[in-house]
Amino acid sequence: MSVYNELRLEQQLCDAVIRVDNFEFPVHKIILCNCSPYFIALFTRWSTPDSRVFYIPNVSPDIMKLIIEFAYTEFVPLTQGNVQELFVAADQFNVEGMIQPICHFLEEHLAPDNCINIWRLMDVYPKLNHKAFLYMMNHFEEIALTSEEFLLLSVQELVKIIENDQLNVKHEKVVFRAILRWIACAIEERREYISLLLSNVRLAVTSVEYIAESVSNNELVRGSEECRPILTRALLDLHTNIFSDSRPRLPPAILLAVGGWSARRSTNIIEAYDIRADRWVNVPNNEENTPQAYHGAVFLDGSVYCVGGFNSAEQFRSVHRFDLGTHTWQEVTQMHSSRCYVSTTVMDGCIYAMGGHDGHERLRSAERYQPRINQWNVIAPMHERRSDANCTTINGKVYICGGYNESGYLSTAECYDPETNQWTLIAPMSNRRSGLGVIVFADLVFAVGGFNGTSRLDTAEAYDPHTNTWHAVPSMLNSRSNFGIEVIDDRLFVVGGYDGSTTICEVECFDAETCEWSDVRSMEKSRITLSCCVVYGLPNLAEYSAPRGTLPLPDVEEDEME
CATH class of the missing domain: 1.25.40.420 (Serine Threonine Protein Phosphatase 5, Tetratricopeptide repeat)
Structure with a gap:
């Protein structure tokens, strides 16, 4: 094609001229016919054989130039400034080869100031039309307050x-x-x-x-x-306290509480928390043996992965993927090591699994899973052996805190840099914590609850990666260890666990604006060593939400509506 483009640029062997306004573009008919059926019709049915100059209305010279260049090079330089006009022209002239890169570009650059126009443009392309609509749903407040398109x-x-x-x-x-x-x-x-x-x-x-x-x-x-x-x-x-026409809207994301230990055995229960309705919903799944307890659960690319764990008889290196569309489990490649009390997190499209217990010893080793190739790779080992620790990610690094090993209950913490494949010890926590919760919240690494070797803790502290320092934050309402922890709707949730005397189902959340913990609705089932993750972007989100037709009105704080 580069030869044909050189001939076009040198105006050699050209047998047609495309005229737009006062601009003329010498072209080869056969090249444009290869690009679009519009040009086939223009050159064969809508003109006489001796026609040489073809007038094209309703398009700018700049856009026509890009269409002609695409016909010769199969490349189009897309920008925020030209992409929407290019889409209209590509659709008008039936240049199918341009549609896919344009749609991909628009999808990647959805923003509050353009999503309404993209939604309107994409009427004939349902996939992108739906994504633009969902973007509007998820960013409505900003769009409604700032977008000029909203007013139109x-x-x-x-x-x-x-x-x-x-x-x-x-x-x-x-x-x-x-x-x-x-x-x-x-x-x-x-x-x-x-x-x-x-x-x-x-x-x-x-x-x-x-x-x-x-x-x-x-x-x-x-x-x-x-x-x-x-x-x-x-x-x-x-x-x-009964709905007639009105009902809570669906939440944009759902908190899942996966597996755990209940009634002296591991369980495959999955409960979903609907934050808009303040209700827990039981999620059906088709596997009796998955998930387990002492495992990790993470959300990645539309699926939940259950990593490692224990069933009272065996420590697992198996990994199962839960299809949120079909409610079914599928086993993927196993880890290199068996890991119960494992710490798991997601970063840059990969799942990290660190430490744990393999049935013989507590582990320093860590590994990383790439779902695209279904493969686990061993990464550098940690400084400490850690089981019953917890981890999170911030600023492109993995942070792991606390846990237990032969030395006892740990206050140490370290971070992993994937660019150097190295672990670095950071400032230790002020408390020894095993079975703790670790999560990024308000741009800090929170370490919450756990067991210090003597008692279950209600205390919490936060780490600032910029200053390498920890400071105390308000304590929970209840002491607990081995619980689930996640952030949803700008609040930090802790779910279930063990309070020192019994397995609990209580749930509470921390609001960074008020710096206060408050109770929310408890799970249906008391559980410890469960794992939580937040799922979003689901086309079947309603299946994980409370049925809207049977809900009583939620409690509303008066100051929420001020």
């Missing part, structure tokens, strides 16, 4: 967005404010839509005070007779 939505398009259960808003006041901003953009033409739009705000999940003080007193709402029954119905729902 039709009322039908706005209703399609705000009526959707997947709209990601912590509080319905965000939806109401978005409606008011949209109407204010053209108030005389749009004020008539207030009742239609208000009927899609989930007022029954707010509060009586919010409805009375913020919604009912709004000038647009007061001036609409059609809004009155909407407010009355919402207040009735709040009074009776």
